[in-house]
Amino acid sequence: MAEIVLEKVTKSYADGFEAVKAADFTIDDGEFFILVGPSGCGKSTLLNMIVGLEDITSGEMRVGGERVNDVDPKDRNMAMVFQSYAIYPHMTVRQNMEFPLKLRKMPSDEMKRRVDEAAEMLELSEHLDRKPVHLSGGQRQRVAMGRAIVREPSAFLMDEPLSNLDAKLRVQMRTTIARLQQRLGTTTVYVTHDQVEAMTLGDRVAVMRRGVVQQVDTPRGLYTHPANLFVAGFIGSPAMNLLPGELDGGRLHLPMVDLDLPSEITDRLVDGAGGKVIAGIRPETFEDASLVSDSDAPGGTFTAKIDVIEWLGSELFAHFEVAGSAREELADLAADLESETMGSTADQAQVVARLDVRSEAREGADHELWVDARTVQLFDAASGDALLSRPD
Amino acid sequence: MSAPGTTNSGRDKAFWTAGIVIVVLYALIPVAWIVSLSLKPPEEVAQGGLLPKDPTLDNYIGDETGVFYDDQFPSALFNSLGIALIATLLAVVLATFAAYAIVRLDFPGKTLVLAGALAIAMFPPVAIIGPLFDMWRSIGLFDTWPGLIIPYMTFTLPLAIWTLSAFFREIPWDLDKAARIDGATPFQAFRKVIAPLAAPGMFTSAILVFIFAWNDFLFATSLTSTNRARTVPAAITFFTGSSQFTFPTGQIAAASVVVTIPIIVMVLIFQRRIVSGLTSGAVKG
Numbered sequence: 001m002a003e004i005v006l007e008k009v010t011k012s013y014a015d016g017f018e019a020v021k022a023a024d025f026t027i028d029d030g031e032f033f034i035l036v037g038p039s040g041c042g043k044s045t046l047l048n049m050i051v052g053l054e055d056i057t058s059g060e061m062r063v064g065g066e067r068v069n070d071v072d073p074k075d076r077n078m079a080m081v082f083q084s085y086a087i088y089p090h091m092t093v094r095q096n097m098e099f100p101l102k103l104r105k106m107p108s109d110e111m112k113r114r115v116d117e118a119a120e121m122l123e124l125s126e127h128l129d130r131k132p133v134h135l136s137g138g139q140r141q142r143v144a145m146g147r148a149i150v151r152e153p154s155a156f157l158m159d160e161p162l163s164n165l166d167a168k169l170r171v172q173m174r175t176t177i178a179r180l181q182q183r184l185g186t187t188t189v190y191v192t193h194d195q196v197e198a199m200t201l202g203d204r205v206a207v208m209r210r211g212v213v214q215q216v217d218t219p220r221g222l223y224t225h226p227a228n229l230f231v232a233g234f235i236g237s238p239a240m241n242l243l244p245g246e247l248d249g250g251r252l253h254l255p256m257v258d259l260d261l262p263s264e265i266t267d268r269l270v271d272g273a274g275g276k277v278i279a280g281i282r283p284e285t286f287e288d289a290s291l292v293s294d295s296d297a298p299g300g301t302f303t304a305k306i307d308v309i310e311w312l313g314s315e316l317f318a319h320f321e322v323a324g325s326a327r328e329e330l331a332d333l334a335a336d337l338e339s340e341t342m343g344s345t346a347d348q349a350q351v352v353a354r355l356d357v358r359s360e361a362r363e364g365a366d367h368e369l370w371v372d373a374r375t376v377q378l379f380d381a382a383s384g385d386a387l388l389s390r391p392d
Numbered sequence: 393m394s395a396p397g398t399t400n401s402g403r404d405k406a407f408w409t410a411g412i413v414i415v416v417l418y419a420l421i422p423v424a425w426i427v428s429l430s431l432k433p434p435e436e437v438a439q440g441g442l443l444p445k446d447p448t449l450d451n452y453i454g455d456e457t458g459v460f461y462d463d464q465f466p467s468a469l470f471n472s473l474g475i476a477l478i479a480t481l482l483a484v485v486l487a488t489f490a491a492y493a494i495v496r497l498d499f500p501g502k503t504l505v506l507a508g509a510l511a512i513a514m515f516p517p518v519a520i521i522g523p524l525f526d527m528w529r530s531i532g533l534f535d536t537w538p539g540l541i542i543p544y545m546t547f548t549l550p551l552a553i554w555t556l557s558a559f560f561r562e563i564p565w566d567l568d569k570a571a572r573i574d575g576a577t578p579f580q581a582f583r584k585v586i587a588p589l590a591a592p593g594m595f596t597s598a599i600l601v602f603i604f605a606w607n608d609f610l611f612a613t614s615l616t617s618t619n620r621a622r623t624v625p626a627a628i629t630f631f632t633g634s635s636q637f638t639f640p641t642g643q644i645a646a647a648s649v650v651v652t653i654p655i656i657v658m659v660l661i662f663q664r665r666i667v668s669g670l671t672s673g674a675v676k677g
């Protein structure tokens with residue numbers, strides 16, 4: 001059990017490339033902490049620095065109050081689960097799980113007890129004498145987990161542990177990992193590129209981009225109060241719609257509608273906000289105009305020509321285009337999010353709206369939609385920083 | 393099992409079978425010829441015919457003519473075995489460490505080491521025989537076991553390093569890291585995790601080194617002068633006939649057959665290890 005403190009932790013390579021720039025946050029004791037970001041953002045490098053596989057170029061890391069910058073990985077008492085599982089192919093499941101205990105010269109009856117207990121917990125008991133080759137992907141994954149658990153380490157580190165599993169198993173293992181972490185109460189640092197995993201598993205999440213930590217917050221905080229355009233675009237599925245806008249006092253001009261922002265938004269505007277902005281509108285902020293229950297709610301109604309309808313039973317997504325896009329401002333962001341310029345052409349922007357399933361919107365037909373002004377996000381068009389301060 | 397895109401028709405099968413038969417015959421006829429020669433009495437050697445009319449073991453164990461009663465053959469066999477085994481052991485151990493370091497560590501001059509190793513492997517041995525002869529004589533290595541073991545290692549280490557580094561590259565880095573995090577020192581991680589997985593590579597290198605040392609004639613004949621260190625390939629050239637007018641063809645053939653046997657045994661033993669290592673699907677997680 002330990003608290004992990006990172007103070008201006010930086011990793012730079014001989015060629016001058018900085019993989020991690022001044023990471024500065026604290027992972028609380030017993031917390032399930034997620035590092036998330038697109039590939040190449042430095043999240044795995046940061047994890048490797050925490051476990052000691054990579055040197056820390058500058059800054060300081062403390063585990064349980066002790067400086068560990070120069071502590072060898074074998075002496076950090078952390079356990080790691082790799083994306084490739086990294087279970088030893090020449091050993092049986094039992095030998096794999098015993099390996100870290102044998103290196104600690106643990107008495108064999110204690111060793112047996114711990115391995116049996118972990119195998120029981122992970123439903124591996126009947127596979128203990130088998131070689132990893134004969135196991136399925138999910139079972140190998142559990143062996144890797146088992147090897148981590150038996151050590152009773154001060155922290156679990158997981159590097160995309162689920163990305164080699166098929167979709168169904170992934171959801172299942174996600175729950176298993178969440179339960180296990182709750183039961184053991186061990187500090188866990190979990191790296192993933194999948195924002196769904198990040199949102200569902202994490203107590204707190206650090207979003208990284210190009211080696212820089214963008215925001216450290218609870219999943220709810222990230223979703224409702226993204227610190228900048230990157231976090232806004234990265235968190236949420238389908239992604240937040242990012243549209244060009246013009247802020248004129250309390251009035252926001254959007255390509256399809258003008259909104260009078262309610263005081264709960266305008267009160268939070270940072271000083272000097274105005275002019276060209278990027279408006280972030282989550283799909284669920286839209287509604288079928290005929291189905292809006294609260295007619296007094298601040299918002300705006302507009303007509304959109306629906307291109308595509310995706311009906312999923314419990315929800316319905318309507319895709320439409322609006323004139324005018326923020327493609328230039330978003331080009332940089334789109335590259336990082338690996339999306340095709342976020343579905344926009346030079347003068348058109350793709351918008352996704354999540355509507356009530358009772359909606360009668362039809363493909364190819366015009367439909368009246370309503371947008372809620374209370375949950376609109378505003379970002380500076382140049383810097384991408386949020387223009388709304390976070391309420392306390 | 394047919395590869396994708398090939399038909400499994402009878403004509404195809406016949407074609408490949410014929411091909412295999414030709415290759416096998418081509419490779420085995422000289423061996424069969426030597427075996428046949430070794431079983432012929434001296435009078436019959438000059439006559440053709442693959443099957444000896446009157447097969448005899450005289451060339452192997454005959455009182456006067458058998459190679460095993462020759463003055464030098466038994467000691468040459470002992471020298472051959474000892475020198476080849478020691479050279480193999482040393483070369484594989486050293487190459488394992490070197491290859492592991494080259495694959496896993498980032499140090500300046502890494503490519504230089506690999507390129508240098510390759511250059512040595514390409515260097516014609518005959519070019520260094522002269523200087524080596526002089527050097528060995530002045531430092532007392534001439535006609536000794538180390539005098540042969542050292543050049544054998546020099547010429548086989550590059551090959552072993554290249555083979556082994558290819559094997560080490562196949563072993564996922566993550567296993568290394570996992571072992572380190574599990575509490576192993578770098579050497580423990582190597583010994584308990586990496587080395588067992590690279591075993592097929594070590595056996596492959598061992599075979600190659602052993603065959604080189606065992607078959608070498610050039611160094612063996614130039615750097616030895618007596619039974620102290622002379623190996624079989626060199627010793628064979630010193631065989632004498634039963635009279636000064638007979639050429640010892642039968643004995644040479646018999647000696648050749650005898651020295652081939654350890655190689656076959658060696659390959660068979662190691663081949664099983666190599667195949668079992670590869671097919672257990674060990675490396676891929």
